[in-house]
Amino acid sequence: MKTLIWKGIAFQSLEYFNITENDKNLIVESKIIGFYEDKIYTVDYQLIIDLHWNIQEFVIESEVNTGKNKLTGKKLQNEWEINDVINPDFKEFPFIDISLTPFTNTLPINNLQLAENDSQEIKVIYIDVLNHLVKPVTQQYTKIDRNTYHYNNLQTDFKSDILVDENGLVVNYPGLFDKIAEM
Template identity: 60%
Template structure:
C-alpha cells in the first residue's frame, strides 16, 4: 500500500491518495478538496486497474458549489459503459485522465514501459471534473530520462515534463501538481 498527498498548484487543492495492490490488480481510493475561481470542490474517486495498469472501472463523485454529480465507468471488453450507457466514442481507450489529479498519468507511464527517447501516442478518456464533461483525447508520452516523461496533449499543444518516483507516481508536474507527503 502507498499513501501520499499531492498539492494542486493551478487548481489549488490537496489530494489524499491510497494505492493498494495484489497479484492481479491495483485499487485506488482518493479524496480531493480545493477551490478554483468561483468553484469550491470536493472529489472522491476510486479506480480498479488490472495488472497491466489498464483501467477496468472508475467512480468519481464530486460536489462543486454544493451540486453533487457522479461519473461511473466500466470496461466491457473494448467498450466503455459510462453512467449505465455504452459510449462508442471511447472504444479503444485503455486509460482515463481525471483533470484534478496527477495519478492518472501513472497509468500510461507504467503500462507503456517506454525506453528513453521513445514516444507513444495513446487514446484517453478525459474527465474534466470542474466542467462535468467526458471526452476522448489523444496524448503522447516520451520518456526523457529514467524518472522523467514529456507529456503532450495533442489537441491543444500543452506540454509538461513530469518527474515520477520508482513506482511511476508523480513527484512533480510543473505548475500543476507536486507531492508533499508520503507514507
C-alpha cells in the same frame, strides 16, 4: 502499497491518495478538496486497475459549489460503459485522465513501458470534473530519462515534463502538482 498527498498548485487543492494491491488488481481510493475559479469542490474517486496498469473501472463522485455529480465507468472488452450506457466514442480507449489529479498520468507511464527517448500516442477518456465534461483526447508520452516523461496533449498543444518516482507516481508536474507527503 502507498499513501501520499499531492498539492494542486493551479487548482488550489490537496489530494489524499491511497493505492493498494491484491492478487489481481490495484485499488485506488482518493479524496481531493480545493478551490479554483470561484468553485469550491470535493472529489472522491475509486479506480480498479489490473496489474498491467490497465484501468478497468472508475467511480468519481464530486461536489462543485454544492452541486453533486457521479460518473461511473466500466471497461467491457474494448468498449466503455459510462454511467451504465456503452459509449461508442471511447471504443478501444485504454486510459482515463481525471483533470484534478496527477495520478492518471501514472497509468500510461507504467503501462507503456517506454524505453528512453521512445514515445507513443494514446487515446484517453478525459474527465473534466469541474465542468462535468467527458471527451476523447489524444495524448503523447515520451520517456526522457528514468524518472522524467514529456507529456503532450495533442488537442491543445499543452506540454510538460513530469517527474515521477520509482513507482511511476508523480513527484512534480510543473505548475500543476507536487507530491508533499508519502508513507
